[in-house]
Amino acid sequence: MKRAYSFVIIGLTVLSSFAQKEGISQKKQTEINKEIARNFYQDLWFTDNTDNYSKYVANQYVVHDIGDRKNVTELAIEQKNIADFFWENGEFESKIDYQIAEGDLVATRWTGSFKGNTLFGRIALETKHPISIINVFRIKDGKIVEFWNHRHDIDTPQTLKFTIQGLIVGLILAFIPTVVALRLRRKLRLLLSKGI
Known part of the structure; x- marks a missing residue:
C-alpha cells in the first residue's frame, strides 16, 4: 500500500515537473512573439x-482592418x-506604448504621428496630433499570419479632416449636375422663347 502511494507521489511529481517546463516554454514563446511584433514595428x-x-510576415496573412479590408x-x-x-x-514619429500577449496573440498599442514631405502626404496623411493604434497579431512559426487593426483617431482633428474632405468631394459632385441643369434650363428657355 505504501508502495502504491509512493508511485502516485512520484508520478504526480513527474507530471508537475513536465507542467512547469511546459509553462516556462510557453512563457518564453510569448516573449519571442512580443519581440517579433516589436521588431516588425x-x-x-x-x-x-x-x-x-519577410522576416516578420508569413508569405500570406489574413487582415481584419478598417473599411473593406x-x-x-x-x-x-x-x-x-x-x-x-x-x-x-513623409516620415513617422512613433513609439510602442505597451504590449500584451497570450498564446499566439500579441496586442500592441502604439502611438504615432506622420509628417508629410510631399503635397499628398501633407494634405491626406499628415497628423497634427498623435494617433493611437492597437494591432493584434497572431503569430505562427515565428511569422505574423493574421492582423487586426484598430485606430483611435475619432477624438483627434483627423476625423474633422476626413469630414471636411468628404464635404468638399460631395460639393464638387453636387456642383456638376447643377451646372448641367442650369445649362439645360437656359436652352429650354431659349427654345420656348423662339416658340419651338
Whole structure:
C-alpha cells in the first residue's frame, strides 16, 4: 500500500515537473512573439527598413482592418507596399506604448504621428496630433499570419479632416449636375422663347 502511494507521489511529481517546463516554454514563446511584433514595428513603420518585411510576415496573412479590408488574405509584400507608400510621402514619429500577449496573440498599442514631405502626404496623411493604434497579431512559426487593426483617431482633428474632405468631394459632385441643369434650363428657355 505504501508502495502504491509512493508511485502516485512520484508520478504526480513527474507530471508537475513536465507542467512547469511546459509553462516556462510557453512563457518564453510569448516573449519571442512580443519581440517579433516589436521588431516588425521598428523595421517597417518606425524606421524605413521595409525590405525586412519577410522576416516578420508569413508569405500570406489574413487582415481584419478598417473599411473593406476585413478577413482579406494578402501576400506578405503588401506590408512592404503599404509601409513604402507612407515612407515615400513623409516620415513617422512613433513609439510602442505597451504590449500584451497570450498564446499566439500579441496586442500592441502604439502611438504615432506622420509628417508629410510631399503635397499628398501633407494634405491626406499628415497628423497634427498623435494617433493611437492597437494591432493584434497572431503569430505562427515565428511569422505574423493574421492582423487586426484598430485606430483611435475619432477624438483627434483627423476625423474633422476626413469630414471636411468628404464635404468638399460631395460639393464638387453636387456642383456638376447643377451646372448641367442650369445649362439645360437656359436652352429650354431659349427654345420656348423662339416658340419651338
